[in-house]
Amino acid sequence: MIQVIKPGLYTSVQDLGRFKSLHYGVPVSGCMDQTSARIANAILNNTSDCAVLEMTLKGGHFRFKVSTNLCITGADMSPRLNNSPVKMYTTIPVHAGDELILHRAIQGSRSYLAVSKGIQTPKILNSRSMYQGVTESFRISKGDELAIDESPIKLKSNAVVKGRIESPEKIFLKAFKGPEFNQLKTHQIETLGSMSFTISKESNRMAFPLEENFSNQLDPIITSLVLPGTVQLTPGGKLIILMRDCQITGGYPRILQLTKVAINTLAQKQLKDKIRFTII
Amino acid sequence: MKSERYALKYHQFNENSILVEWPKEISQDILEDLTHFKSKIEKSESSPYIDQAVSAYQSLLVQYKATIMCFEQYVIQLQSIYSRETPIKKRKNRNWKIPVCYDAHFALDLAELCEKLKLSKEEVIQRHCMPRYTLFFIGFLPGFLYLGGLDKQLAFPRKLIPRPHVSAGAVCIGGLQTGIYPMDSPGGWTIIGNSPVQLFKSNHKKPCFAEPGDTLQFYPIDAHKHAELAASEPNAFLTQQI
Numbered sequence: 001m002i003q004v005i006k007p008g009l010y011t012s013v014q015d016l017g018r019f020k021s022l023h024y025g026v027p028v029s030g031c032m033d034q035t036s037a038r039i040a041n042a043i044l045n046n047t048s049d050c051a052v053l054e055m056t057l058k059g060g061h062f063r064f065k066v067s068t069n070l071c072i073t074g075a076d077m078s079p080r081l082n083n084s085p086v087k088m089y090t091t092i093p094v095h096a097g098d099e100l101i102l103h104r105a106i107q108g109s110r111s112y113l114a115v116s117k118g119i120q121t122p123k124i125l126n127s128r129s130m131y132q133g134v135t136e137s138f139r140i141s142k143g144d145e146l147a148i149d150e151s152p153i154k155l156k157s158n159a160v161v162k163g164r165i166e167s168p169e170k171i172f173l174k175a176f177k178g179p180e181f182n183q184l185k186t187h188q189i190e191t192l193g194s195m196s197f198t199i200s201k202e203s204n205r206m207a208f209p210l211e212e213n214f215s216n217q218l219d220p221i222i223t224s225l226v227l228p229g230t231v232q233l234t235p236g237g238k239l240i241i242l243m244r245d246c247q248i249t250g251g252y253p254r255i256l257q258l259t260k261v262a263i264n265t266l267a268q269k270q271l272k273d274k275i276r277f278t279i280i
Numbered sequence: 281m282k283s284e285r286y287a288l289k290y291h292q293f294n295e296n297s298i299l300v301e302w303p304k305e306i307s308q309d310i311l312e313d314l315t316h317f318k319s320k321i322e323k324s325e326s327s328p329y330i331d332q333a334v335s336a337y338q339s340l341l342v343q344y345k346a347t348i349m350c351f352e353q354y355v356i357q358l359q360s361i362y363s364r365e366t367p368i369k370k371r372k373n374r375n376w377k378i379p380v381c382y383d384a385h386f387a388l389d390l391a392e393l394c395e396k397l398k399l400s401k402e403e404v405i406q407r408h409c410m411p412r413y414t415l416f417f418i419g420f421l422p423g424f425l426y427l428g429g430l431d432k433q434l435a436f437p438r439k440l441i442p443r444p445h446v447s448a449g450a451v452c453i454g455g456l457q458t459g460i461y462p463m464d465s466p467g468g469w470t471i472i473g474n475s476p477v478q479l480f481k482s483n484h485k486k487p488c489f490a491e492p493g494d495t496l497q498f499y500p501i502d503a504h505k506h507a508e509l510a511a512s513e514p515n516a517f518l519t520q521q522i
Contacts, residue, residue, distance in 0.1 A: 019343075022334040024480065024488045025418040025462075124482050133422055133463040134482045179291050179299055222304055223419070223426070225334060225341040227294060249336050249419035257294050 001065040002115070004144040008060035008102065012139040012205075013119050013146070015051040018127035022248050028228060029129035030244050032205060032267035033110050034260075036074035039163045040114035043071045043091060050118025051128040053140070055111045057270075059102020060140075062113075064094045066150050069116045074165055075108030075268060089163050093155030108165045108268040117149035131245060165268045171196065172278045173262040178231060180253035183218050191215075192255070193279055197239065201271045205245040208266060210275075213237045218253040226250040229258035231277075241266065286313060288362065290355045295347045296331075298354060302338035306428060310338050311416055315493050317361070319368050324361045335492060336417050337426070374520040375412060375495045378460075378477050380451050381506035386474035393436055393453070393470055405500050407431040408472065412495040413458065423462030423480025423488050427496060430458045442468035449474045449510075451498070476510035477518065489515060 014037070017030025031037035031054055041050045053060075059077040072079050072088045079086050079102045086092050086100075094100070102111060121128050124135050132138040140146065184192070197210040216237040226232070230242045232252035241258065242250070243266075256277060258266065269275065289301040300317075302310045318333050318340060331343040348354055382390060382405050394401055413427035420426075436453045443466060446452070450461040452469035461467060462479035475498075481487050490496065501509070509517050 020332050021422075021487070022332055023418060024422055025420060025424050026422045026487075125487065133465075133480070176292070176294060179293065179301070222306060222337050224301075224336045224339045225293075225299065227297065227341075229294065247420055248334065249417070260295055 001150075002119070002146040002148055003063040003065060004060060004140050004142055004146065005063055005099070006061035007140045007142055007144070008055045009058040010056040010139055011060050012054055012130040013051050013121050014054045014129045015118075015127055016049050017129055017244065018125050018131075018134070021125045024125075025248055026125060026134055027131060027245050027248060029127065029131045029134075029205075031110075031112065032244055033074055033112070033165070033264045035264040036110070036165060036268075037112045037114070039089065039161065040071045040073040040112045041118070043073075043089065043158075043161050044069055044114055044116050046114060046116065046118055050114065051121065052115075053113040053119065053146075055102060055113065057109055058104050059111055061101045062099065064098045064100070065096055065145075066148065067093070067095045067155060068148060068153055069093055069155060070100070071114045072102075073112045073114075073163070075105040075111040077102035077105050077111045079111075087160055090160040091156055091158050093157055095155075105270075107168065109270050110267055115148050116153055120147040120149060166265050168270070168273060170265065171274050171276050173266055173275055174259045174278045174280055175229075175231065175256040175262060176259065176280060178254035178256045179224075180218060180221060180233075181255050183253065184255060185217070188215060189279075192277060194276075196274045196276045199266075199269055199271055199273050199275065203243075203271060205243055207243055207246060208241040208269075210239040210241065212239075214239055218255075220251050221253055223249050223251045224254075226254060227257065229260070229263045230254050231256035231258065243267070285363075286310070288359075290351075290358065292348060292351045293341065296345070297341055297343040298348070298351070298358065300340040300342065300358065304338065306337045306416070308414060308428075311414065311493060314338070314340055316368065316370075319371075320361050320364060320366050321358070323366065323368065326357055326361065336419065371491070371493070373493045373495065374490070375497060376490055377519045378475055378496050378498050379501040379505070379509060379517065380409075380473040380475045380498045381501050381503055382473040383503045383506075385503060386450070386506075387472050389470040390472045393434075393472060397433065397436065399433070404434065404472065407434055408458070409498045409500060412497050415490050415492055415494045415496060417492050418488060421462055421465055421480075422482070425459060425479065425490060425496070427458055430456055432456070434458070436470050438468040439470065442466050446471065447474065449476060451475055474506065476506055478514040481514065489518065 200209040446467035451473040454469035
């Protein structure tokens with residue numbers, strides 16, 4: 001059991017997502033930065049679909065009620081175990097009664113906390129990813145007790161694994177042409193490739209709106225399918241990048257589709273960061 | 281079955297999915313053709329390589345388990361499945377009878393709608409309960425049914441400022457569409473009633489009772505009946521005709 005003393009700014013249980021329920025209108029969800037989550041699970045020898053805690057911008061305060069191994073990856077939130085700094089990207093043995101505190105993100109936005117065999121909150125529709133209306137709650141709260149594997153475990157520590165989130169200077173996101181890309185005018189395509197865009201402070205797990213205006217002469221489309229990473233162009237001339245908790249359908253033209261790697265990179269950008277698109 | 285053949289467009293959407301598009305229109309024929317193609321894909325030799333195929337009005341997204349190495353090859357495969365005369369036992373579409381309470385207590389915007397459309401409350405209820413609405417797909421929220429077939433006389437614009445809170449079960453009109461909110465949510469549609477039906481049960485293996493191609497028909501109930509049905513076993517009252 002992990003006892004939540006403070007949840008942090010926005011912390012939820014996530015795995016790789018809920019894949020086979022799209023036809024019921026259920027979003028995919030899952031870790032925003034799946035690269036970091038996968039590395040955390042790999043370091044602990046977990047399968048990649050083990051559930052982890054995703055902390056956003058500011059981490060939480062947790063008390064472990066059983067011994068386990070844990071690993072922290074993604075954004076650097078200066079983690080401290082029993083008030084001593086601990087390394088990220090490595091196995092950290094914890095004992096019953098130990099307390100882990102994470103602070104404000106110094107670099108990146110989302111930090112991942114994995115434990116041996118994963119967090120064991122209930123699986124709903126084949127996934128533990130929290131989402132409003134699907135799981136009981138959409139994020140963890142003070143006082144929650146999160147189930148983890150309690151079988152005896154060999155505590156171990158090992159070398160720090162190479163692997164870091166991309167530096168903030170890396171602003172290029174690779175994107176495929178979206179289904180409505182070809183309806184754009186030549187000058188719009190040029191702007192799309194050369195302009196830098198600012199991530200709006202309205203960004204969340206559903207979508208990252210971009211602040212700049214972008215001319216739009218495209219008509220709305222008949223409501224059709226979208227995916228995490230779909231870049232929509234609204235009638236008001238704004239770009240919206242859909243993220244993991246996005247609805248499964250939308251009516252705005254889909255002009256780009258981020259690569260899977262680019263979605264993970266974007267998930268670690270901070271509000272107000274700049275990005276640019278590389279159209280492939 | 282009657283097999284409409286359309287000139288389909290194929291687009292690689294991301295690393296592992298292909299978007300198939302029908303002509304840009306909303307029609308029963310396209311829905312049937314799309315549903316039929318989807319079942320053929322699911323029963324084809326490609327199915328072990330597919331995670332899920334999911335549909336909207338006139339589009340189908342086929343998500344493969346692995347990265348698509350050669351898009352053209354996959355398109356040829358899909359085209360071959362599309363043109364196949366596979367005898368597939370068609371699922372019988374069902375017609376679901378959905379109770380709706382149109383009392384003022386629930387129907388927050390019904391008076392305004394009546395006034396602006398110059399229709400009596402009884403006339404609105406009658407027109408709303410008349411059609412058999414076709415379920416095209418489920419989207420927007422878990423369990424939200426995209427229904428076609430609203431009486432054009434009842435078309436009503438969406439609110440400029442959405443309500444921050446619409447209750448689960450709210451029966452609404454938005455433009456030329458009618459729908460039921462499956463859970464509490466913000467929403468911009470005009471509320472004309474409430475149904476005790478549960479559209480999404482996340483703890484069930486099959487969380488939604490209806491499938492694309494099914495039809496729905498509303499019938500009016502009073503507030504007393506609404507309370508009774510809402511307190512009873514969820515959806516036990518649902519009746520269907522094949």
